[in-house]
Amino acid sequence: MKKFFEVNVNKYIEDKNFSVCRPASLNNPKDNAVMFIMEGHIEEAPVFEKVTECLVFWPENVEVPEDMNYVHAVVKCSEPHKEFARFFSNNNITYLPRPEQGKTLNGAFVANTAKIGSGLTIFPGAYVGGEVEIGNNVYIGSGVKILGEVHIGNNVVIRENTVIGADGLTTDRNEEGKALTLPQFGSVFIEDDVQIGANSVIARGAIDETRICRGSKIDNQAFISHNVRIDEDSFVVGETIMFGSSSVGKKCLISGNSTLMNMVHVGDNSVVGAGAVVTKSVPDGTVVKGNPAR
Secondary structure, three states: OOOOEEEEHHHOOOOOOEOOOOOOOOOOOOOOOEEEEEEHHHHHHHHHOOOOOOOEEEEEOOOOOOHHHHHOEEEEEOOOHHHHHHHHHHOOOOOOOOOOOOEEEEOEEEEEEEEOOOOOEOOOEEEEOOOEEOOOEEEEOOOOOOOOOOOOOOOOOOOOOOOEEEEEOOEEEEEOOOOOOOOOOEEEEEOOEEEEEEOOOEEEOOOOEEEEEOOOEEOOOOOOOOOOEEEEOOOOOOOEEEEOOOOEOOEEOOOOOOOOOOOOOOOOOOEEOOOEEEEOOOOOOOOOOOOOOO
């Protein structure tokens, strides 16, 4: 597992002496990770039994199980997510891309450690970072930037000036109202036969992944935020915004200039009308339109 940083937890719990080196989520817990759990999700606490030596920010109104205190360093606090974000700022942890050594390929920069399949078509001005893995017969237009850990399947088309692997925005503030920036450590998976239009942005996952599944199409000038999932054979039309952790099922049509709010899911075979603002999840096989979408 990747090591992003190293912080000894004894600065948080004096009688503990081990280090954490990565973030992790409740959906994908890892050993030696910094994690948090909110009071509304406390029923998911058994996931901590699967891992060891984590720093866990825990809701102050909930009793900590005895076994957890033995295995992990548990910090009780009023706002666990905010304290999780504060962990990174307090320890001067960022995860910004760094300059890399590479080669020029048809006027594009390709980092030496990038993994490139056969049949790549790439145009001048593109940038492919060192953690990128590209399959066979991929088309990358001029000015495309692919940053961080990005996995691209076979027969994928990425049109001009699109950015894949950008940071998503976090909106936590400290007591003075200043930003508590949460670094984005996750990845992007783009499966086979996906098409992505020009001037679009696909953000990496905050901790886990953003995933565009096989055969889906994203139009020009769309924004796909962190932790989004778009399932097989769905279409997302231009100027759509999908906020963090929203998702779209199979064979959906998300019409132009739509907005999907955080955590909203659009079920399989559904249609979101042009300009709709989707504020709650949509069942399979449903057509919604308007603001808010109905």
